[in-house]
Amino acid sequence: MILNTDGTKPIYVQIAEWLETEILSGNIKQDEKIYSQYQLADMFNINPATAAKGLNILADELILYKKRGLGMFVSTDAKFNILNKRKSRTLKRLVREIVMEAERLSVSEDELLQMIKAANNEDKGDV
Structure with missing residues (x-):
């Protein structure tokens, strides 16, 4: 995926939508560990805080869940x-x-x- 840095949609929203699409397409399955904010930052050459914001959107919407010390995982109902x-x-x-x-x-x-x-x-x- 290529991020649109010139568009009106914030990068963290684009990250969240990309992850959603990956889940819908079956590339990332339920209860599977999702990319960390640092992996996403490296993949898309963005600030880790921006990547974290995208992940937190999905956690707030119950698409991801956190396991303390282990990272974030795809929820059963994602x-x-x-x-x-x-x-x-x-x-x-x-x-x-x-x-x-x-x-x-x-x-x-x-x-x-x-x-x-x-x-x-x-x-x-x-x-």
């Missing part, structure tokens, strides 16, 4: 928590934006649903 968070935050925001744009363009609900179905079929290779 995938569930990530999926719920992304559905409730990211997808809902995107859907609201699409619905508002559809209203501005006078696109009906049925037409919008057909567009979504068509895009989904394209992604599956059904076209």
